[in-house]
Amino acid sequence: xxxxxxxxxxxxxxxxxxxxxxxxxxxxxxxxxxxxxxxxxxxxxxxxxxxxxxxxxxxxxxxxxxxxxxxxxxxxxxxxxxxxxxxxxxxxxxxxxxxxxxxxxxxxxxxxxxxxxxxxxxxxxxxxxxxxxxxxxxxxxxxxxxxxxxxxxxxxxxxxxxxxxxxxxxxxxxxxxxxxxxxxxxxxxxxxxxxxxxxxxxxxxxxxxxxxxxxxxxxxxxxxxxxxxxxxxxxxxxxxxxxxxxxxxxxxxxxxxxxxxxxxxxxxxxxxxxxxxxxxxxxxxxxx
Amino acid sequence: xxxxxxxxxxxxxxxxxxxxxxxxxxxxxxxxxxxxxxxxxxxxxxxxxxxxxxxxxxxxxxxxxxxxxxxxxxxxxxxxxxxxxxxxxxxxxxxxxxxxxxxxxxxxxxxxxxxxxxxxxxxxxxxxxxxxxxxxxxxxxxxxxxxxxxxxxxxxxxxxxxxxxxxxxxxxxxxxxxxxxxxxxxxxxxxxxxxxxxxxxxxxxxxxxxxxxxxxxxxxxxxxxxxxxxxxxxxxxxxxxxxxxxxxxxxxxxxxxxxxxxxxxxxxxxxxxxxxxxxxxxxxxxxxxxxxxxxxxxxxxxxxxxxxxxxxxxxxxxxxxxxxxxxxxxxxxxxxxxxxxxxxxxxxxxxxxxxxxxxxxxxxxxxxxxxxxxxxxxxx
Numbered sequence: 001x002x003x004x005x006x007x008x009x010x011x012x013x014x015x016x017x018x019x020x021x022x023x024x025x026x027x028x029x030x031x032x033x034x035x036x037x038x039x040x041x042x043x044x045x046x047x048x049x050x051x052x053x054x055x056x057x058x059x060x061x062x063x064x065x066x067x068x069x070x071x072x073x074x075x076x077x078x079x080x081x082x083x084x085x086x087x088x089x090x091x092x093x094x095x096x097x098x099x100x101x102x103x104x105x106x107x108x109x110x111x112x113x114x115x116x117x118x119x120x121x122x123x124x125x126x127x128x129x130x131x132x133x134x135x136x137x138x139x140x141x142x143x144x145x146x147x148x149x150x151x152x153x154x155x156x157x158x159x160x161x162x163x164x165x166x167x168x169x170x171x172x173x174x175x176x177x178x179x180x181x182x183x184x185x186x187x188x189x190x191x192x193x194x195x196x197x198x199x200x201x202x203x204x205x206x207x208x209x210x211x212x213x214x215x216x217x218x219x220x221x222x223x224x225x226x227x228x229x230x231x232x233x234x235x236x237x238x239x240x241x242x243x244x245x246x247x248x249x250x251x252x253x254x255x256x257x258x259x260x261x262x263x264x265x266x267x268x269x270x271x272x273x274x275x276x277x278x279x280x281x282x283x284x285x286x287x288x
Numbered sequence: 289x290x291x292x293x294x295x296x297x298x299x300x301x302x303x304x305x306x307x308x309x310x311x312x313x314x315x316x317x318x319x320x321x322x323x324x325x326x327x328x329x330x331x332x333x334x335x336x337x338x339x340x341x342x343x344x345x346x347x348x349x350x351x352x353x354x355x356x357x358x359x360x361x362x363x364x365x366x367x368x369x370x371x372x373x374x375x376x377x378x379x380x381x382x383x384x385x386x387x388x389x390x391x392x393x394x395x396x397x398x399x400x401x402x403x404x405x406x407x408x409x410x411x412x413x414x415x416x417x418x419x420x421x422x423x424x425x426x427x428x429x430x431x432x433x434x435x436x437x438x439x440x441x442x443x444x445x446x447x448x449x450x451x452x453x454x455x456x457x458x459x460x461x462x463x464x465x466x467x468x469x470x471x472x473x474x475x476x477x478x479x480x481x482x483x484x485x486x487x488x489x490x491x492x493x494x495x496x497x498x499x500x501x502x503x504x505x506x507x508x509x510x511x512x513x514x515x516x517x518x519x520x521x522x523x524x525x526x527x528x529x530x531x532x533x534x535x536x537x538x539x540x541x542x543x544x545x546x547x548x549x550x551x552x553x554x555x556x557x558x559x560x561x562x563x564x565x566x567x568x569x570x571x572x573x574x575x576x577x578x579x580x581x582x583x584x585x586x587x588x589x590x591x592x593x594x595x596x597x598x599x600x601x602x603x604x605x606x607x608x609x610x611x612x613x614x615x616x617x618x619x620x621x622x623x624x625x626x627x628x629x630x631x632x633x634x635x636x637x638x639x640x641x642x643x644x645x646x647x648x649x650x651x652x653x654x655x656x657x658x659x660x661x662x663x664x665x666x667x668x
Contacts, residue, residue: 034415034418034419079592079596082596082600082602082603083595083596083599083600084601085601086599086600086601087352087599088415089348089352089353089354090595090596090598090599092354092415092418093354093543093547093591093595094591094592094595094596096356096540096543096591097588097589097591097592097595098588098592100537100540100584100587100588100591101585101588101589101592103584104581104582104584104585104588105585107581107584108581108582108585112581215536216426219419219422219423219426222419223419223423226416226419258430258433258434259430259431259434261426261427261430262426262427262430262431265423265424265426265427266427268419268420268423269404269405269408269409269420269423269424272408272409272412272416272420273407273408276408276411276412276416
């Protein structure tokens, strides 16, 4: 019984991680950069929900998704686009700067104290001895739908196929008439929208938000993306679900519960030592 | 020619002389009893920041890899060094011997962690080191936070013995000089040239026979050791070492120092570390509560603007025209900076950067003509 509850919780948490990891992995695959500010987009989404919650929860969710999409596009245009073609180190440091900037702005606007964001009380499902929150089930269902939808989008739509083309060979894609700048913009927009939804699901799990709300989930989701193989969309999903399960099962054992974060990050380091490309990543040959 | 040669030597030791002078001035002030407690504390903090910034500069500026766990290595040094000093203070007293042993233990343990983290991450190309070091910082913090109260103090933090701190800043500054001596000599040696060659073009470096992984690992471990030493010094300046100090933001703050000082410039790192630590102290009294974040906001903006300005390919022409060196040259009518034309004079710009594009392009006659044009305009 206990096992089943932990399993469902783990899958649900893993679904959120997978959603964030998708943002990391898509941006990495297409723009070849590590978007450190991605985790803070989750926080931006959370605060947007807080601001618009007074009107209507559904309006708040829509507003968060739209605002985060715009935010993602603006960040890409202002901070990352000027650095296209510059050294990866410079892009990485700029991304960290953006992350730091978003956190500081949030703290200026909303203060560092945690704020309560109660979106809706969804109640608990009870079957026999099992009690699972409806929010957990909704999260799981939504993440499954989103993942399937994203997979279909990437595989079958024109934009999605252009995204794959750009991630495989930017120059050749450009020669084939794909507008690379637009594709990168779309990627950032989709990633940021997913981050906003992740923020929503985190708030359904635990209704408090503070300026560093997104940084730890962001780092963990990145770990998930690397575990699954960075640049690979199915990899991000597998990695996310795996990490969520590991986290929930580690937390269910009292002896190792305080060390949950350390365990998750240790898995990253061990994996890099054993299989640097991740579980589903492809090895790329480097050309001179 | 001879004159120019002597000039190099003098420039090379400029930073030792400057720090030595600062040390002499303040220690004579301290001996005369004219140094307030707050200045002593500030000096200690500045010295620790300099050690951290210079060691991170080796990784970020010279090795070209990003480390986001510098505070994690410092944390290892602070906890282990602090623990050793707490154990040794009974049998050995709080003299120089205790300090040396705890420095050795803290530095070695941090170096060992650097080896364990660097080995998987540095074999890979790309941003893996950044994320692994970030993970390492979190792991270290989590572990020390959850230790039992008897071993490392757990959530309350490790209590370290109290030392006489009146002259401790002298020891901190001596450590700064040691750090400078080791890291500068490393960079100026043939190993340092190999390290910068890896930064500039890894494939070319590998092709010329540089053992990339070994040199990357060496640079990274040296940086980790000095972060650990800074941690030990930090534990001596605190009555209680708390793991919450060494969070992600602290690593970022050290990174801001390195970027602000200029990548690949040790002297820049020293100046930026001094400036930022001093400002932090000053602003802490002015900005209180939620306003304190204004400082972080400014740091973030500085970080973004400097990096974009220095690296954007589109701004290359602008940079060429308006950089400080050229402005200086124009103001002094090229009197002083004529020799600077070749990189060999400046130790921090190790001449490994071969302009492959210029060498390979078939139309470099055209580019030469272009390069000459502005000069003609200047003559007019």
